[in-house]
Amino acid sequence: MSTATATATAVRPEPMLGESTTAPGLVIAPDAVYGHYTGLWRVVHVVSGLHIYAPLPLTYAREYAVLLARSDVDWARDAAQLAQDGRASGAARTALRQVREAARAHRPAVLDAPSVYPVPPLYYLTGDPDRRYRTWSEVVQAAEQYHRTSYWPQVADEQVAREDRPSWGMRCAALFCNPGGGSAVLRDWAASLPCLYRSRKALLVEARLADWTRLDEQHWLCPDCADSYRDPRHADL
Incomplete structure (x- = not known):
């Protein structure tokens, strides 16, 4: 009687491809169901291909990745190590809660530098x-x-x-305003040049006239970013 011996070989998943993030080990990839793109995006663990919680609109997925990068977690480790690290799951849940709260408020979850900046x-x-x-x-x-x-x-x-x-100018506070091309700045509608004012008060008046949205004392959104964050679908995240 002969015995056939089968040898099982563990196959390592192919590294996940996607948009790079500031968190080593994580990328952003399209969300798909049965091979069809849903219109949302996911933060994905590169080595394992596992998703980090829920799908999100692209801007919020990028901001989610930024919040994860700011946590004290090494996301480049194997999935098994991350699963055993309570800090990883805690950081992921906390960051997702911040993103969802921001979405309900129709504002960014992560802000860039203060909008008003001095010019020599x-x-x-x-x-x-x-x-x-x-x-x-x-x-x-x-x-x-x-x-x-x-x-x-x-x-x-x-x-x-x-x-x-010095004079004063204004830039959009959305971290991913015009990715790769620099944040939008308040411009002269006629000359298409940055608006620079000797008075901060005059600058703020011009920003309101140009439909910029004030978030707080230091941060403003350009019209395009403000419109994107007002998407009513964000409230359902």
């Missing part, structure tokens, strides 16, 4: 004081341009001057 004193040409420049090279280029134009008869008498105090 600006340069200007004495003959055109309303047009200001952030750098020396910009104002020199403007002076040369004016020098080449016939409608600037007194260019020889013009001088470069600099304001005696």
